[in-house]
Amino acid sequence: MPISPAHRREAPMREHWANLALLVRTAVRTDPWRSLGSLLEPLGSLMFPLFGWFLGLLVDGLLTDDKARLTTAAVGLLATVALRYVAAYVGTAIRTGLAERVGFAFDEEIARLAGGLPGLAHQEHTGYRDRLELLRQSQGALGQSLNHVVSTANAVVGALGTAVVLVLVHPLVLLLVVFALPALPLAALQQRGHARAEEASAAPARLARHLRGLMLDPRAAPELRVLGLGPELLERLDRAWTAARLPLHRAQVVAFAISAVRSLVFAVGFGLAVGFVLWRAARGLAGAGDVVTAVVVCQQVQNQVLGPAYGLAGMGRVLRAAGRLRWLRTHAAAATAGLGDRPAPDSLGEGIELSEVSFRYPGTGTGTGTGTWVLREVSVRIRPGTVVAVVGENGAGKSTLVKLLTRLYEPTEGRVLVAGTDLAEVSPDSWRRRVSGAFQDFARPEFAAQYAVGLGDLPRRDDGAAVRSALARATSTDLFGVLPEGSATQLGATWPGGVDLSTGQWQQLALGRALMRPDPLLVCFDEPTASLDAPTEHALFERYAATARAGRAAGAVTVLVSHRFSTVRSADLILVVDRGRIAEAGTHADLMERAGLYAELYAMQARSHA
Numbered sequence: 376m377p378i379s380p381a382h383r384r385e386a387p388m389r390e391h392w393a394n395l396a397l398l399v400r401t402a403v404r405t406d407p408w409r410s411l412g413s414l415l416e417p418l419g420s421l422m423f424p425l426f427g428w429f430l431g432l433l434v435d436g437l438l439t440d441d442k443a444r445l446t447t448a449a450v451g452l453l454a455t456v457a458l459r460y461v462a463a464y465v466g467t468a469i470r471t472g473l474a475e476r477v478g479f480a481f482d483e484e485i486a487r488l489a490g491g492l493p494g495l496a497h498q499e500h501t502g503y504r505d506r507l508e509l510l511r512q513s514q515g516a517l518g519q520s521l522n523h524v525v526s527t528a529n530a531v532v533g534a535l536g537t538a539v540v541l542v543l544v545h546p547l548v549l550l551l552v553v554f555a556l557p558a559l560p561l562a563a564l565q566q567r568g569h570a571r572a573e574e575a576s577a578a579p580a581r582l583a584r585h586l587r588g589l590m591l592d593p594r595a596a597p598e599l600r601v602l603g604l605g606p607e608l609l610e611r612l613d614r615a616w617t618a619a620r621l622p623l624h625r626a627q628v629v630a631f632a633i634s635a636v637r638s639l640v641f642a643v644g645f646g647l648a649v650g651f652v653l654w655r656a657a658r659g660l661a662g663a664g665d666v667v668t669a670v671v672v673c674q675q676v677q678n679q680v681l682g683p684a685y686g687l688a689g690m691g692r693v694l695r696a697a698g699r700l701r702w703l704r705t706h707a708a709a710a711t712a713g714l715g716d717r718p719a720p721d722s723l724g725e726g727i728e729l730s731e732v733s734f735r736y737p738g739t740g741t742g743t744g745t746g747t748w749v750l751r752e753v754s755v756r757i758r759p760g761t762v763v764a765v766v767g768e769n770g771a772g773k774s775t776l777v778k779l780l781t782r783l784y785e786p787t788e789g790r791v792l793v794a795g796t797d798l799a800e801v802s803p804d805s806w807r808r809r810v811s812g813a814f815q816d817f818a819r820p821e822f823a824a825q826y827a828v829g830l831g832d833l834p835r836r837d838d839g840a841a842v843r844s845a846l847a848r849a850t851s852t853d854l855f856g857v858l859p860e861g862s863a864t865q866l867g868a869t870w871p872g873g874v875d876l877s878t879g880q881w882q883q884l885a886l887g888r889a890l891m892r893p894d895p896l897l898v899c900f901d902e903p904t905a906s907l908d909a910p911t912e913h914a915l916f917e918r919y920a921a922t923a924r925a926g927r928a929a930g931a932v933t934v935l936v937s938h939r940f941s942t943v944r945s946a947d948l949i950l951v952v953d954r955g956r957i958a959e960a961g962t963h964a965d966l967m968e969r970a971g972l973y974a975e976l977y978a979m980q981a982r983s984h985a
């Protein structure tokens with residue numbers, strides 16, 4: 376699936392508005408009252424210029440001994456100061472509460488969208504991972520989103536108020552704005568530089584996080600220590616952080632230089648504006664109050680023009696983050712569109728058929744060279760109720776075959792047919808409800824042990840009998856029996872009263888999960904027993920295959936990937952995968968008689984175990 380989102384083709388202005396609308400809509404939907412309350416805050420910004428104007432009035436009142444002016448000015452000054460602080464206090468309280476709620480709403484949506492993507496194809500795109508990383512980093516910024524919108528509104532309202540007061544002093548003083556205007560393109564320049572730096576640092580930052588995670592991962596610790604990999608990883612981590620920091624550091628230096636130029640230009644304008652009002656006062660054309668107002672309010676021009684500029688720069692970051700969220704929405708919609716919406720068949724009918732299936736992992740090139748094909752023209756028919764074993768050397772394509780059957784990927788060419796229906800036409804969710812599996816890499820959910828197994832069939836997750844039965848089929852040891860609080864034991868040593876399990880025990884729970892579904896059509900075991908010894912694995916599959924055969928009428932196909940021929944030999948159908956092709960297929964007896972690759976591999980393993 377192409378990674379480029381449709382909205383990237385939008386005109387930049389339209390995109391900004393769409394991003395802004397997304398932020399406001401989310402904030403209003405999340406907390407309408409706080410969103411409304413935060414819009415009152417810009418009124419507080421009007422108090423700055425009004426304060427300057429009342430100050431001028433006060434000076435004039437004092438000089439002319441005008442009691443009415445003095446009273447108005449004193450009340451005005453008190454009111455503007457009081458309102459300014461109230462608005463700031465209330466505004467801060469509202470912003471904080473709103474930011475938390477909106478941030479959580481965005482976090483939830485990102486997790487839902489990313490977690491809900493069907494299959495694994497999207498994870499192959501470095502573009503996807505980098506964008507998701509940027510999105511993850513900008514989650515805080517998204518939480519602050521409405522704050523930025525309000526800040527920018529504050530700045531704009533304040534700027535308009537300042538402009539009005541300057542016109543009251545003298546319309547020409549408004550020309551000071553011209554000296555502050557370069558701030559706008561300069562801020563945009565800073566913003567663009569920052570955006571480029573963010574993009575450039577995403578990949579090395581992700582690498583650095585991965586390395587840090589690896590170095591702190593207790594499961595990797597023994598291997599890293601025995602192999603003495605610490606210094607090597609540390610050096611790589613250092614390089615990755617430097618590569619991630621460098622573009623941001625450069626952007627900061629450039630931003631500092633731009634700010635210096637901006638301030639210098641404004642300082643010249645400020646001098647000219649105040650000088651002009653003083654010149655008028657010296658000629659009796661303006662009062663002392665005008666001079667005071669000009670000095671106070673002209674200072675604000677810098678803030679009032681830079682405020683919106685900074686606001687826009689901040690908004691740029693927020694809008695980019697919102698843009699990434701829109702990208703994820705578009706991506707999630709595209710990933711689920713056209714995936715088929717037919718329900719999975721009730722039974723396997725004539726079975727599962729792979730018809731001329733070829734596959735290469737997304738992003739591994741489109742050349743015709745054989746290098747990129749992981750599976751090539753695989754055709755095989757599997758009758759319902761069959762226990763299929765898939766064997767072959769490392770990297771032959773066995774796991775990939777399982778991933779296509781479980782629909783974690785779509786075939787690049789060819790079709791997978793289930794009861795005569797192309798799997799591509801079936802809704803992935805519906806198919807997965809009838810599929811179960813345990814894999815080389817398995818989850819270690821740190822819940823109560825009962826729940827960690829019950830996850831395999833959510834509707835029956837609290838059904839103790841179902842969970843015990845699944846676990847009993849998965850392992851001959853009484854795993855719950857050895858846990859301090861039985862099935863209620865909290866897993867994971869970092870939780871209060873929690874216990875950690877050995878890799879083999881975690882794997883047994885994963886197998887239990889795989890056996891929870893009451894009526895699967897397909898059950899895949901992709902070397903889920905690597906941590907079990909050969910006899911235990913053999914006994915487990917003998918038991919499992921016997922149950923599968925006994926229930927053959929139900930018709931589920933069982934696929935087992937294993938390197939252990941002692942386990943494999945009892946399968947109804949053995950598929951020998953060799954460099955992406957099915958080299959041989961048949962029962963153990965057929966394949967031994969054929970004296971081909973299977974017989975060779977079998978003899979090799981038998982010799983090594985003799």
Ligand SMILES: Nc1ncnc2c1ncn2[C@@H]1O[C@H](COP(=O)(O)OP(=O)(O)OP(=O)(O)O)[C@@H](O)[C@H]1O
Nearest residue numbers: 499736739749767768769770771772773774775776
């Ligand atoms: N996510 C991926 N992206 C790109 N290539 C991949 C990916 N996963 C596997 N491959 C490649 O596909 C080929 C087949 O891998 P696969 O995992 O299917 O082999 P396998 O037969 O299961 O091997 P093993 O016995 O070692 O588990 C390998 O060359 C591997 O490098």
